[in-house]
Amino acid sequence: MEFEGLVAVVTGGASGIGAAIAARLAEGGASVAMLDRDPSGADERHLAVTADVSDDASVRAAIAAVVERFGRLDIVVNNAGIGAQGTIADNDDDEWHRVFDINVIGMARVTRAALPHLRESPAAAIVNTSSIAATAGLPQRALYSASKGAVLSLTRAMAADHLREGIRVNCVNPGTADTPWVARLLDSAPDPVAERAALNARQPHGRLVSAAEVADAVAYLASPRSGSTTGASLAVDGGMQNLRLRPA
Structure with a gap:
């Protein structure tokens, strides 16, 4: 019950x-507030707050609601984000602005609103969700990779800025995870079975990453037990970032 x-x-x-x-955080004892544009599917154990990370007023109101309910704020997990497909030429300027507004500036908005409360916490931690796309060149992911690379760099800068305020900042870099978004991509493929097999094979351990595995990594980074871990990126990708196995 570290939380x-x-x-x-x-x-x-x-x-x-x-x-x-x-x-995972709730299982560890935390009181959890879930922020989402559509919180209708949230677990009833959590405080569900409607928030749009692309809207500063919405974010500030949501953080204020959380602090009003619980009286404090200790951990922020900046996980909200959207995907994008295509090469550098396949998305127009509006789409580039939209993806960066949500995937990168959205994290800045949430963190900015939370900072005054995190500064008062004895166990303040921020965990950002980056991606394998930040550390490996993936085809047809130019815009998405650029946004997640920005998240990786932003994490390190935030860690440097806030370490002496007692706030640790880290990020988790998942590989391709078995999530509803990936399921929608598979459903839209000409051959979903073949596409899933290709995604499985791309990761050295031969399968998609589970959401629970990513959650356990986030819990490690957020835990007060990890007081000497800051400015780090933790890959949860079946070895995709660093391993170069010979073909089976």
Whole structure:
């Protein structure tokens, strides 16, 4: 129960990786507030707050609601994000602005609103969700990779800025995870079975990453027991980032 007495905010927590993170922190004793544009699917154990990370007023109101309910804020998991497909030429300027507004600036908005409360916490931690796309060149993911690379760099800068305020900042880099978003991509493929097999084979351990595995990594980074871990990126990708296995 390493999170007992602590309050955590998880953005994009209604489904997929976010829902798994919220569940894992709650299992560890945290009071969890789940922020999402559509919180209707949230676990009833959590405080569900409607919030749009692309809207500063919405974010500030959501954080204020969490602090009003629980009286404190200790952990922020910046998980909300959207995907994008295509090469550098396949998305127009509006789409580039939209993806960066949500995937990168959204994290800045949430963190900015939370900072005054995190500064008062004895166990303040921020965990950002980056991606294998930040550390490996993936085809047809130019815009998405650029946004997640920005998250990786932002994490390190935030860690440097806030370490002496007692706030640790880290990020988790999942490989391709078995989430509703990936399921929708598979459903839209000409041959979903073949596409899933290709995604499985791309990761050295031969399968998609589970949302629960990512949640456990986030819990490690957020835990007060990890007081000497800051500015780190933790890959949860079956070895995709660093391993170069010979073909089976």
